[in-house]
Structures are given as structure tokens and as C-alpha cells.
Amino acid sequence: xxxxxxxPHISRELQKPLSGVTAALALLAEGATIPFIARYRKEAxxxxxxxxxxxxxxxxxxxxxxxxxxxxxxKSLQERNLLTAELQKxxxxxxxxxxxxxxxxxxxxxxxxxxxxxxxxxxEPLAAALMAQGSEDPFALAKxxxxxxxxxESADDALAGxxxxxxxNVSEDASVRSLLRDLxxxxxxxxxxxxxGKETEGAKFKDYFDxxxxxxxxxxxxxxxxxxxxxxxxxxxxxxxxxxxxxxxLFALFVMNSGACAQQVKAxxxxxxxxxxxxxxxxxxxxxxxxxxxxEAIHVFARNLREILMAAPLGPKNIMGIDPGFRTxxxxxxxxxxxxxxxxxxxxxSQSEHRIEEAKTxxxxxxxxxxxxxxxxxxxTAGRETEEFVKTLDLAKIPVVMVNESGASVxxxxxxxxxxxxxxxxxxxxxxxxxxxxxxxxxxxxxxDPKAIGVGQYQHDVDQSELKKSLDDTVVSCVNSxxxxxxxxxxxxxxxxSGLGATLAKNIVDYRAQNGAFKNRGELKKVxxxxxxxxxxxxxxxxIRGGANPLDESAVHPERYAIVEKxxxxxxxxVADLLKDPAKRGxxxxxxxxxxxxxxxxxxxxxxxxxxxxxxxxxxFTVFQFADIGKIEDVKPGMKVPGIxxxxxxxxxxxxxxxxxxxxxxxxxxxxxxxxxxNAVLKVHQRVSVTVLDVDLERKRIALxxxxxxxxxxxxxxxxxxxxxxxxxxxxxxxxxxxxxxxxNRRQNSPPPTAMGxxxxxxxxxxx
Numbered sequence: 086x087x088x089x090x091x092x093p094h095i096s097r098e099l100q101k102p103l104s105g106v107t108a109a110l111a112l113l114a115e116g117a118t119i120p121f122i123a124r125y126r127k128e129a130x131x132x133x134x135x136x137x138x139x140x141x142x143x144x145x146x147x148x149x150x151x152x153x154x155x156x157x158x159x160k161s162l163q164e165r166n167l168l169t170a171e172l173q174k175x176x177x178x179x180x181x182x183x184x185x186x187x188x189x190x191x192x193x194x195x196x197x198x199x200x201x202x203x204x205x206x207x208x209e210p211l212a213a214a215l216m217a218q219g220s221e222d223p224f225a226l227a228k229x230x231x232x233x234x235x236x237x238e239s240a241d242d243a244l245a246g247x248x249x250x251x252x253x254n255v256s257e258d259a260s261v262r263s264l265l266r267d268l269x270x271x272x273x274x275x276x277x278x279x280x281x282g283k284e285t286e287g288a289k290f291k292d293y294f295d296x297x298x299x300x301x302x303x304x305x306x307x308x309x310x311x312x313x314x315x316x317x318x319x320x321x322x323x324x325x326x327x328x329x330x331x332x333x334x335l336f337a338l339f340v341m342n343s344g345a346c347a348q349q350v351k352a353x354x355x356x357x358x359x360x361x362x363x364x365x366x367x368x369x370x371x372x373x374x375x376x377x378x379x380x381e382a383i384h385v386f387a388r389n390l391r392e393i394l395m396a397a398p399l400g401p402k403n404i405m406g407i408d409p410g411f412r413t414x415x416x417x418x419x420x421x422x423x424x425x426x427x428x429x430x431x432x433x434x435s436q437s438e439h440r441i442e443e444a445k446t447x448x449x450x451x452x453x454x455x456x457x458x459x460x461x462x463x464x465x466t467a468g469r470e471t472e473e474f475v476k477t478l479d480l481a482k483i484p485v486v487m488v489n490e491s492g493a494s495v496x497x498x499x500x501x502x503x504x505x506x507x508x509x510x511x512x513x514x515x516x517x518x519x520x521x522x523x524x525x526x527x528x529x530x531x532x533x534d535p536k537a538i539g540v541g542q543y544q545h546d547v548d549q550s551e552l553k554k555s556l557d558d559t560v561v562s563c564v565n566s567x568x569x570x571x572x573x574x575x576x577x578x579x580x581x582x583s584g585l586g587a588t589l590a591k592n593i594v595d596y597r598a599q600n601g602a603f604k605n606r607g608e609l610k611k612v613x614x615x616x617x618x619x620x621x622x623x624x625x626x627x628x629i630r631g632g633a634n635p636l637d638e639s640a641v642h643p644e645r646y647a648i649v650e651k652x653x654x655x656x657x658x659x660v661a662d663l664l665k666d667p668a669k670r671g672x673x674x675x676x677x678x679x680x681x682x683x684x685x686x687x688x689x690x691x692x693x694x695x696x697x698x699x700x701x702x703x704x705x706f707t708v709f710q711f712a713d714i715g716k717i718e719d720v721k722p723g724m725k726v727p728g729i730x731x732x733x734x735x736x737x738x739x740x741x742x743x744x745x746x747x748x749x750x751x752x753x754x755x756x757x758x759x760x761x762x763x764n765a766v767l768k769v770h771q772r773v774s775v776t777v778l779d780v781d782l783e784r785k786r787i788a789l790x791x792x793x794x795x796x797x798x799x800x801x802x803x804x805x806x807x808x809x810x811x812x813x814x815x816x817x818x819x820x821x822x823x824x825x826x827x828x829x830n831r832r833q834n835s836p837p838p839t840a841m842g843x844x845x846x847x848x849x850x851x852x853x
Contacts, residue, residue: 087114088110088113088114088145089107089110089111089114091110091144091145091148092106092107092110094148095110095141095144095145095148098144099137099140099141099144101133101137101141102131104131105130105131105132105133106141108126108129108130108131109122109129109130109133109137109138109141109142110141110145112126112129112130113141113142113145116618116622117622118561118583118584118622119135119138119139119142119558119562120135120561120562120566120583120626121565121583121584121621121622121625121626122138123135123138124565124625124640124690125625125642125644125687127684128682128683128684128686128687132686135562139558150182151181154182154185155176155177155179155185158176158189159173159176161192161194162192165192172188172192175188175259176188176189183266183369184259184263187259187262187263188259190257190259190262191254191257198249198253199246199249199253200250200252200254202246202249203247203249203250204250205235206230206232206235206237206246207230207232207235208230208237208243208246208247208250209250211227211230211243211244211246211247212246212247212248212250212251212254214226214346215244215247215248215346215349215353216251216339216350217346218340218341218342218344218347218350219344220344220346221345221346222345223244223345223346223349224240224244226346227240227241227243227244227247228243230243231243247349247353248349248353248356249353249356251350251353251357252353252356252357252360252361253357253361255335255339255353255354255357255362256357256361256362256365258338260338261334261335261338261362262362262365262366264334265331265334265362265366266366266369266370268326268330268331268334268366269300269324269326269366269367269369269370270300270301270370270373270374271300271301272300272301272326272327272330273299273300273301273324273325273326273370274297274298274300274324274325274326275297275299275303275308275311275322275323275324276297276322276323276324276325277290277293277294277295277296277311277314277320277321277322277323278294278295278296278320278321279293279294279319279320279321280318280320280321283318283319283320286317286319287314287317287319287320290310290313290314290319290320293310293311293314293320294320296311300324300370300374303374304381304735304736305377305378305379305380305381305382305385305542305543305735306378306382306542306543306735306736308374308375308377309378309379309382309543312378312546313543313546316546323367324367324370324371326363326366328358328359328363331362331363332355332358335354335355335357335358336354340354376548379547379548379551379552380551382541382542382543382544382546382547383548383551383555384555385541385542385733385735385764386535386540386541386542386544386552386555386556387555387556387558387559388733388764388768389540389541389732389733389768389769390535390538390540390556390560391559391562392540392768392769392770393526393530393538393540393770394526394527394530394559394560394563395527395563395702395703396526396527396703397703397704397705397707398523398524398525398526398527398701398703398706399459399486399523399524399525399706400525401422401423401524402422402458402459402523402524403420403421403422403455403456403457403458403459404419404420404457404458404459404460404461404520404523404524405417405418405419405420405451405452405455405457405459405460405461405520406418406419406420406460406461406462406463406516406518406519406520406521407460407461407462407463407471407475407516407519408463408465408515409462409463409465409466409467409468409470409471410466410467411435411466411467411470413512414431414432414433414436415431415432415433415434415444415467415471416429416512416513416516417429417430417431417432417447417451417516418516418517419451419454419457420517420520420521420524421455423573424517424520424521424524424525426506426509426513426517427455428451428454428455429509429513429516430447430451431512432447434470434471434474435467435470435474441474444474445478448475448478448480449480452480452481452483457480457483458483459483459484459485459486459523460475460480460483460484460485460486461486461488461519461520461523462485462486462487462519463487463488463490463493463516463519464490464741464743465490465745466745468487468490468745469487469711469716469744469745470715472485472487473715484708486523486708487709487711488519488520489522489539489731489741490518491537491539492530492533492534492537492539493515493518493519494511495533495534496515496518496529496532496533497511497512497514497515498511499532499533501532501575501576502514505575518532527563527564527567527578528575528578531560531564531575531578531580531581532575532577532578535556535559535560536552536556539731539732540731540769542732560581561583564578564581564626565581565582565583565626566702567701567702567703568626568627568640568699568701569582569626569627569628570627570628570629570630571593571597571603571628571629572597572603572629572630575594576590576593576594577590579593579594582623582626582627583622583623583625583626584618584619584620584621584622584623585619585622585623588614589612589614589615589619589623592612592613592614592615593609593612593615595613596611596612603629603632604629604632604633605632605634605637606624606627606629606632606634606637606643609623609624609627624642624643625640625641625642625643626640628699630699634646634660635660635661635664635698636649636660636698638698638699639695639699640690640694640698640700641694641695645683645687645691648678648683648688648691649663649695651678652673655677656669656672656673663695664695664698667696670692670695670696675688675689709727709729709772710727711726711727711728711742711743712724712726712727712743714726714742714743714744715743715744716744716745717744717745717746717780717782717785717787719744720742720744720777720780720787721777721780722777722778722779722780722797722798723776723777724777725774725775725776725777726742726743726774726775726777727742727772727773727774727775728741728742728743728748728772728773728774728775728789729741729770729771729772729773730767730768730770730771730773731747732747732769733763733764733767733768733769734763735752735762735763736751736763737749737750737751737752737754737763738750738755738763738767740773742775742787744787746785746787747787748775748786748787748788748789749787749788749789750767750773750775750789750790750791751788754778754788754790754791754792754795755767756791756792757792757793757794773791774791775789775790775791776789776791776795777789778790778795778796778797778798779797779798779799
């Protein structure tokens with residue numbers, strides 16, 4: 086089936102113009118990337134953005150998978166001579182995978198069931214007679230089926246076999262399964278219980294030791310927490326539905342009267358639900374809610390990752406990076422404006438007086454020697470102490486900036502780090518990563534598995550292929566939104582450029598090493614295996630600074646250079662003059678240059694790019710200053726302090742206030758107004774002002790509020806007194822530190838006091 090065959094269905098479903106959906110599907114089938122389509126094919130798609138194009142791609146893939154499964158089912162039925170015209174019609178009309186599998190279920194090859202055995206005994210006619218629910222005596226009907234040869238020894242045996250056939254037929258009825266599926270999703274209840282003897286090792290799941298929650302309203306993080314408790318063999322997890330409403334549905338469908346035969350059918354239907362349908366629907370409900378929970382958790386992760394990657398860059402500076410440490414000392418590196426390593430050393434500012442004076446001397450000397458313009462300090466263990474030490478040195482007002490170091494040790498042990506710094510150990514590489522994150526967070530963080538950056542929620546529990554696809558989409562979107570300097574970019578950064586990938590990225594770096602800097606975009610065509618299609622996809626996102634053609638520094642695609650040149654010619658000037666002179670650009674009438682292939686959307690983009698060629702969409706960098714508190718012991722209820730949002734989850738946001746343990750602003754404390762979704766109000770890296778509500782020194786937990794007049798004091802969970810009746814606020818949603826940065830942690834949040842409710846510890850925020 087052609088790629089565009091799904092366009093009408095997707096257009097209706099997503100409420101997007103058919104022409105745009107058709108064009109997007111055709112371009113995707115040709116190998117075009119989402120950033121390229123969104124940026125350079127606006128006329129074709131009707132100005133669809135990246136989100137819409139990604140949704141079209143994903144829905145098309147789902148429909149293709151459904152059709153492939155449909156074809157496999159038809160083939161199986163044909164091979165077994167089971168395919169009838171009516172059955173084929175049902176298969177073709179199924180619009181979801183669940184509906185398709187329901188149609189196929191009665192014909193699916195299966196192990197020998199009780200119903201199959203009963204059919205082998207010749208009891209199917211008896212089952213049909215019972216289903217007719219006439220006035221006959223069922224025992225009289227059954228007597229004729231007694232057979233020693235077929236091992237039917239009595240009427241009771243015959244009736245039992247007939248009921249087994251009815252029970253299986255009921256359980257495989259597509260309409261029945263659809264109704265019960267809906268019942269379980271709407272009225273089902275998650276029920277968890279502690280496995281006896283697991284009190285100690287399962288302590289982190291204490292809030293789920295005896296827990297009930299509606300399936301329809303259970304949030305993502307609690308579904309994943311319950312499933313993890315089950316996986317770690319601390320909890321028993323079930324999905325329960327009151328039996329009577331389910332039986333009422335079945336009785337209404339299959340029981341026709343109150344006669345003796347009808348009573349046999351009623352018994353068979355009851356058995357069908359208790360033995361077959363309830364377990365099957367529970368399994369389906371678990372899978373469906375897991376899918377829903379995964380989707381929400383992945384969405385939160387991707388949104389937080391985007392904020393991290395699109396953080397404001399400091400830009401080219403001579404920079405000193407310091408990876409703090411107490412016992413092993415602080416690893417110091419000095420980098421040039423391009424991020425190249427100039428020198429490294431180790432200082433011990435927290436040990437003897439001699440070591441402290443030595444550290445002061447080294448820092449001052451390195452700053453002078455390398456013209457250091459800014460100092461970046463990792464925010465892990467000893468981070469605030471190191472910051473205070475550096476600030477006492479009076480270094481000619483050199484700014485000192487705390488940098489989120491999550492994942493730095495992952496980078497330092499990676500192949501990318503070994504490739505860049507083969508002669509240096511992991512401590513030096515980690516310090517370089519911290520410093521470079523300040524220069525350009527995006528360029529540095531693309532070298533690290535996104536799951537190690539520490540902004541996810543139950544990332545090891547969700548569907549890993551879906552998580553990878555979402556995070557890859559996010560990184561690709563960010564990289565292409567910013568653009569990449571082809572003459573300075575790392576191989577890892579180039580990998581994410583539209584149309585390239587790992588092989589072409591390596592080839593570009595190799596070409597650059599052998600031939601020097603690229604002089605113009607056209608030279609990209611000389612790179613091994615970078616053909617016309619790849620050039621079309623990547624050229625607009627690659628920048629060449631200071632080249633002969635000023636457009637090479639912009640996001641104007643080479644395929645549109647002729648339009649800009651025509652604009653300049655019409656104004657009697659050069660392209661460079663257009664870039665420099667706003668007055669000349671003001672004289673351009675975009676409508677004059679509209680053609681069959683270029684419309685006003687593209688022309689408006691070109692004019693905007695001429696005004697700010699190669700503009701960076703990220704915010705301007707400003708230095709953030711924490712309050713004058715360095716450790717949790719200094720934090721007191723009632724304090725109003727500045728902070729930086731480090732993670733946003735379904736139940737609130739974690740905020741770094743500079744004391745090694747991030748505090749939690751519970752969703753109920755984010756605003757004076759009701760907040761349903763914290764992500765609608767807050768984003769990662771956002772600077773906020775918070776009030777300290779409560780501090781638990783023993784368990785290192787800080788409760789914060791963003792309300793104008795918060796109530797300071799120990800927190801109680803909303804509805805805590807009715808925890809067994811309403812949705813809870815579990816304190817622990819799985820405090821596996823690997824959820825944040827692959828287990829490479831040195832800084833963490835422990836679970837909150839019981840009073841914090843809503844799962845303070847569902848996500849341990851930690852730094853390496």
C-alpha cells in the first residue's frame with residue numbers, strides 16, 4: 086500500500102487538511118526528515134509544524150502495522166480454509182488492533198482447551214440446543230450424548246462439556262469483549278497488597294501495601310510505581326471489577342428466559358466470566374493502562390529534555406571548569422573559546438591550610454595565564470562549598486556559574502570522550518563536559534544518552550523503543566532548530582542534523598580534518614557518500630561562518646539562493662547589502678517572488694532570516710545567583726529563596742535552591758490557582774522564587790511552595806485521612822536512582838516526610 090493511502094483517515098482523525106497530510110506522507114516516504122519538511126516544504130504541507138508531522142508519521146506507522154497484522158490473519162485463515170466472505174468483511178472493517186484480534190480470536194490456533202475436548206466428544210450440538218433455550222429438559226437432551234467410547238459417562242458429563250463450549254464461545258465473542266473492555270477501563274480498580282514477608286525490602290512501596298485506585302483516573306507515575314512494586318516482588322497487583330455488573334451485561338446478551346436450559350446457559354456464562362473473560366480483560370487493562378502511563382511519562386521526559394537542550398548558551402569564552410570533590414579534590418580544566426582543553430590540574434580547597442593556600446594560588450595563576458572569562462562549577466557534592474571558595478578569591482569579577490552536572494560521568498566514560506581525550510582520565514573529561522555545557526548546552530549534551538541527563542520519570546520502566554524514538558525526535562528537533570556550525574561541530578552533534586546520521590557525520594569530520602574548514606555549502610557535496618538527497622536535507626541546517634557567500638551562515642536553503650540574489654538584483658545591490666541594510670530589505674515586496682514552488686510562508690522565512698542570519702532561537706544567557714545558604718541545615722521554614730526548576734513531573738516540580746537536595750513544589754503548591762498539569766505552568770531551567778514550607782533533616786527532604794501566602798509547617802497529604810478511599814499521594818514511586826541518570830549519582834533527594842503526600846520520592850533528583 087502506498088504511503089499516502091492512509092492520508093484521508095489520518096486527515097479526519099487529526100483534523101488536518103488532506104492535501105497537507107498527503108504531502109507530508111509522500112515526503113516522509115521519500116526520506117525527508119521532519120525538521121526539513123516543517124522548515125522547507127511549508128507550501129506543500131500547508132504550513133504543518135513538527136508536532137503535526139510527527140503525529141502523521143506515527144499514525145501512519147500504526148495503521149501500517151494494523152494492515153500488516155490484518156494481512157497475516159487473512160493468510161492464516163486462508164491456509165486453514167476458514168476464511169468466509171463474512172469473516173473477511175469483519176477483518177477488513179476492524180479499525181483497531183484490539184478489534185482485529187477480537188475478530189480473529191475464535192479462529193486463532195490454540196492449545197487443547199476444555200471446549201475443544203468437548204467438541205471432540207461430539208457435544209457441540211448439545212451446546213447449540215441449550216443456547217436455543219427452549220422448554221426441553223436439558224438432562225433429557227443430554228442422555229443421547231452419553232457414550233463410553235467418547236468418555237461421556239453421564240448426562241452431567243455431557244452438560245458440563247456443553248457448558249464449556251458455550252463458555253468459550255461467549256469469551257471469544259467480539260461484542261462481549263468490547264463491552265467488558267470498556268467496563269474494566271471505566272469501572273476497574275487497581276488493587277495492591279504487600280507480599281507477606283516483604284515488609285523490609287518493599288519499604289519504599291509502603292503506601293501501596295494495601296491500596297485501591299480507580300483505573301480510569303490513576304496517574305502515570307502511580308501506575309508505573311505499582312507495576313514496579315510487582316516487578317520487584319514486593320506487591321501483588323490486580324485489576325478488579327465488581328462481578329455483578331459484568332455478569333448483568335452477559336446475562337442480558339445470552340440468557341433469554343428462566344427455563345431449565347436457560348439456567349444451564351446462565352451457569353456457562355458465569356463460568357465464562359470467572360474463568361476466562363475476567364482474567365483476559367484484566368490482562369488487557371493492564372496492558373492498556375501501561376501504554377497510557379508510558380505515553381505520559383515519555384511525553385514529560387521529552388518536554389523536560391527539550392528545555393534542557395535549549396537552555397541559553399554562554400557562547401565562546403575562555404572558561405575554567407571545576408568538578409568539585411572533598412576527599413579526591415576538585416578537578417580543574419581551562420578551555421579556549423572553542424572548548425579546546427588547554428590545561429588541567431587538581432586542587433584541594435577543603436583540606437589543610439597548606440592545601441587551601443595552594444588551591445588559591447593555582448586558581449589565580451590559571452585564570453591569569455589563560456585569560457579566564459567565566460568559571461563553571463558542577464553542582465554535585467561539594468559544589469556550593471567550591472563556589473564559596475572561588476568567590477573569596479576576588480578574581481577581577483569573573484562570573485562564577487553553577488552548572489547541572491547530571492550525566493557528566495556517563496560522558497567521561499563514553500566512547501565519545503575517549504575519542505576526544507584519549508590521553509586523559511575520566512575526571513578530566515568530566516570537568517571538560519561541565520565547562521562546555523556552559524558554552525553550549527546543546528552541543529555538549531548530545532554526546533550523552535538522554536536518559537542519563539536526569540529529567541525523566543520511571544524511564545527504565547516505560548517502553549524503551551518508544552522512549553528512544555521520542556527522545557531522538559526531541560534531540561533532532563532541537564539541533565536543527567538551532568543549526569550547526571559545520572566547521573566546529575562534533576561528530577555526535579552532526580549525527581542529529583537532518584539527513585546525516587552517524588556515517589555521514591563521521592565522513593564530514595574526516596573531510597574537515599583532511600582538507601581544512603569548509604569554505605561554502607556546496608563543498609559538502611565532496612564528502613564521501615553525501616549525495617544530492619542528503620545535501621538537500623542537511624544543507625539548510627549547516628552553517629559556515631565567515632564564508633564567501635553570506636547566505637551560508639543563514640538558514641536560507643541553497644535551493645533558494647537564486648531568489649535572494651534576484652531580490653538584491655532588483656534593488657541594485659549585493660546580497661551582503663541586503664543583510665546589512667534594513668532599509669533595503671524594507672523595499673522588498675515578497676509577493677513579487679511567489680511562484681509555483683515558492684509561496685509566501687517560505688518568502689517570509691527568507692526575509693526574517695536576512696534580518697538576523699543564523700539567529701539562535703535560544704534565550705540570552707544570564708547568570709543566576711542562589712541565596713546565601715550552602716547546606717540543608719541552613720534551610721529554615723519560612724525562607725523565601727530563588728531556585729531553578731530541575732524536573733517537572735505529574736505531581737509537581739523539583740527545584741534546586743543550592744543545597745545539594747532539590748526541594749519539591751507539590752502540584753498543590755505551585756500556584757494560588759488550581760493547577761492540574763505542572764507542565765502547563767513550569768518548565769525545566771525556569772527560574773522561580775519559592776518559600777520553604779518544611780525541612781526534614783533526617784531524610785533530607787525539603788518542601789517548597791510558590792504560592793503568594795503559603796502555610797508554613799509540616800505537610801499533610803491531601804485526603805491523607807481517607808487514603809484508602811481516594812486517590813493517594815504515595816511517598817515512594819520507585820526510588821531507583823537510575824531513573825535519573827543511569828546510576829551515575831552523587832547527589833540525591835530522599836523520599837519526603839509522610840506529610841508531603843503526593844510522592845515526593847517518586848523521582849529521586851540526583852547529581853553525579
